[in-house]
Amino acid sequence: MVRFEDVTLRYGQGPEILTGLSLHLEPGSFHCLVGPSGAGKSSLLKLLYLGQKPSAGRISLFGRDVSRLSRDGRARLRRQIGVVFQEFRLISHLSVFDNVALPLRLAGERESSLRTKVEELLSWVGLADHLRAAPETLSGGQQQRVAIARALVGRPNLLVADEPTGSVDDRIGQRLMHLFQELHRNGTTIVLATHNLAMVERLGHPVLRLEDGQIAGQPGEEREGLGPLSPGSRGHWPA
Amino acid sequence: MSDTELTQLSRRDLPLAGDASARFLPWLIAFMVFLAALALVGADALRQTAARWNGGLSGQITVQLPPLVREDAPTAASRAEQAAALLRDLPAVRSVETLERAEAAALLEPWLGAAANDAALPLPTLITVRHSGDPAPLAAEMRQRLQNEFPDAEVDDHQAWIGGLLNLTRGLEILALFLLLLVGAAAVVTVVFVTRTGLAVHRPVIELLHLMGARDVQIAGRFQTHALWLGLKGGLLGLAVAALCYGALQWAVSPTTLALLPAFEIGPVLLVLLALLPLLAAGIAWLTARVTVLRTLGRMP
Numbered sequence: 244m245v246r247f248e249d250v251t252l253r254y255g256q257g258p259e260i261l262t263g264l265s266l267h268l269e270p271g272s273f274h275c276l277v278g279p280s281g282a283g284k285s286s287l288l289k290l291l292y293l294g295q296k297p298s299a300g301r302i303s304l305f306g307r308d309v310s311r312l313s314r315d316g317r318a319r320l321r322r323q324i325g326v327v328f329q330e331f332r333l334i335s336h337l338s339v340f341d342n343v344a345l346p347l348r349l350a351g352e353r354e355s356s357l358r359t360k361v362e363e364l365l366s367w368v369g370l371a372d373h374l375r376a377a378p379e380t381l382s383g384g385q386q387q388r389v390a391i392a393r394a395l396v397g398r399p400n401l402l403v404a405d406e407p408t409g410s411v412d413d414r415i416g417q418r419l420m421h422l423f424q425e426l427h428r429n430g431t432t433i434v435l436a437t438h439n440l441a442m443v444e445r446l447g448h449p450v451l452r453l454e455d456g457q458i459a460g461q462p463g464e465e466r467e468g469l470g471p472l473s474p475g476s477r478g479h480w481p482a
Numbered sequence: 483m484s485d486t487e488l489t490q491l492s493r494r495d496l497p498l499a500g501d502a503s504a505r506f507l508p509w510l511i512a513f514m515v516f517l518a519a520l521a522l523v524g525a526d527a528l529r530q531t532a533a534r535w536n537g538g539l540s541g542q543i544t545v546q547l548p549p550l551v552r553e554d555a556p557t558a559a560s561r562a563e564q565a566a567a568l569l570r571d572l573p574a575v576r577s578v579e580t581l582e583r584a585e586a587a588a589l590l591e592p593w594l595g596a597a598a599n600d601a602a603l604p605l606p607t608l609i610t611v612r613h614s615g616d617p618a619p620l621a622a623e624m625r626q627r628l629q630n631e632f633p634d635a636e637v638d639d640h641q642a643w644i645g646g647l648l649n650l651t652r653g654l655e656i657l658a659l660f661l662l663l664l665v666g667a668a669a670v671v672t673v674v675f676v677t678r679t680g681l682a683v684h685r686p687v688i689e690l691l692h693l694m695g696a697r698d699v700q701i702a703g704r705f706q707t708h709a710l711w712l713g714l715k716g717g718l719l720g721l722a723v724a725a726l727c728y729g730a731l732q733w734a735v736s737p738t739t740l741a742l743l744p745a746f747e748i749g750p751v752l753l754v755l756l757a758l759l760p761l762l763a764a765g766i767a768w769l770t771a772r773v774t775v776l777r778t779l780g781r782m783p
């Protein structure tokens with residue numbers, strides 16, 4: 244599903260954020276990505292959703308070497324990836340409904356079938372009363388839920404979520420986790436970056452720990468089949 | 483997801499209409515189309531005028547006999563007839579016409595008034611020779627024939643004058659063409675600038691759409707359609723203003739003044755060219771916006 248081989252990333256002439264990182268994520272797997280702030284979690288996810296080219300190394304998604312794809316080929320891949328950005332990135336001139344509808348409209352889905360999907364999902368995340376609201380009139384937690392709904396609405400094969408529960412209270416956080424679990428059960432591969440160790444523990448999925456530009460515990464190599472497990476998996480990496 | 487994808491983003495998802503930079507584009511395009519229309523009409527007017535003068539004078543040689551001192555009308559007429567007879571039987575000559583004194587006086591009357599009819603006014607005798615030959619050798623031959631009886635006759639084949647006129651009009655036509663190219667280049671630069679500004683203003687949204695898997699042509703489609711309409715709008719406006727100016731000119735210039743100027747009319751070819759100007763402006767805007775957006779998007783991963 245996802246394969247990184249010796250991937251290095253640096254921004255411009257800056258320091259190497261990721262240094263020769265390799266990993267392999269099985270289809271349908273659910274991984275939590277943890278690590279101290281500034282470790283490069285968002286940067287790794289950016290490579291994952293094709294928002295950035297690696298400085299060196301090879302990335303394969305859905306069994307295809309990304310660098311060998313045409314521009315349109317990469318665009319097609321991106322449509323199978325749902326992204327929850329750390330900073331939400333909602334479009335301010337669009338209503339909540341239109342923000343969530345955007346991926347479906349890009350894919351050319353008909354308005355009638357799109358409407359029920361969007362409304363259903365938005366009421367699931369507790370925003371049924373805010374369909375026509377402008378994003379900036381919502382609280383941080385509400386905006387985050389719009390961002391999640393937008394990432395999920397197209398039923399992506401790969402979901403990349405960057406700190407998706409950072410701005411919501413525990414009750415809503417659990418509801419959102421439930422949503423992710425549901426998606427996972429339906430076969431979506433998920434990578435979720437978070438600081439919330441309690442949540443990582445509750446989810447009980449394998450953990451990728453990013454430290455010094457590497458996945459800790461497996462420098463430069465990959466463990467096929469098992470999925471990369473760090474010593475601190477199951478949520479007990481020292482804070 | 484379905485295979486039927488959008489050819490371009492909707493106005494709602496990527497709204498460009500409110501952009502400040504886009505608001506002045508139609509006015510600039512209008513100004514450029516106005517200039518282009520002016521250049522086209524001007525070049526055509528020159529061409530028509532030159533063609534008329536050329537058509538009037540080529541195939542024609544003028545012989546001028548200076549008047550004798552105290553020459554009376556009958557003498558002048560007989561001298562004219564004598565000279566004409568010398569020229570008439572040259573092989574290339576088709577016709578020889580002498581301008582009667584009364585006719586010459588009538589031509590001068592607007593300038594001289596009643597004095598033109600004064601018999602004492604010395605007027606040269608003019609003989610117009612129409613021919614179908616090579617003007618320069620024919621003129622030389624005519625000079626030779628007239629040499630004995632009319633040593634001071636002036637034979638003018640108009641070639642120097644026609645050549646100068648043609649050079650002048652050709653130069654002005656090239657200038658007009660150059661102006662057209664310049665206006666086109668200015669239009670391209672303007673649309674590039676407006677499109678880049680639009681891209682910068684909407685960069686966050688465009689980046690997001692790109693990450694969501696929007697294809698470059700879907701994003702470019704929105705910009706190019708927008709530019710197409712702005713270009714068309716501006717082009718039609720510019721053409722309308724040009725037409726208005728033309729109408730006003732026709733109305734303001736009195737018929738007597740027009741009579742002095744060579745008659746000028748907008749022919750069907752020019753009319754089609756003028757009608758194409760707004761379409762051309764729209765096309766330039768469309769293509770420029772498309773190329774600009776695709777190049778900018780090409781820099782995204």
Ligand SMILES: Nc1ncnc2c1ncn2[C@@H]1O[C@H](COP(=O)(O)OP(=O)(O)OP(=O)(O)O)[C@@H](O)[C@H]1O
Pocket residue numbers: 254257260278279280281282283284285286287329
């Ligand atoms: N666009 C960028 N240009 C230059 N440097 C960047 C860019 N994005 C991130 N960085 C740098 O890369 C490093 C890793 O940043 P990143 O956002 O990936 O960390 P993170 O693990 O997501 O942190 P956090 O937990 O705070 O979200 C940081 O030092 C940051 O300054």
Ligand SMILES: [Mg+2]
Pocket residue numbers: 284285286329405
């Ligand atoms: Mg981050």
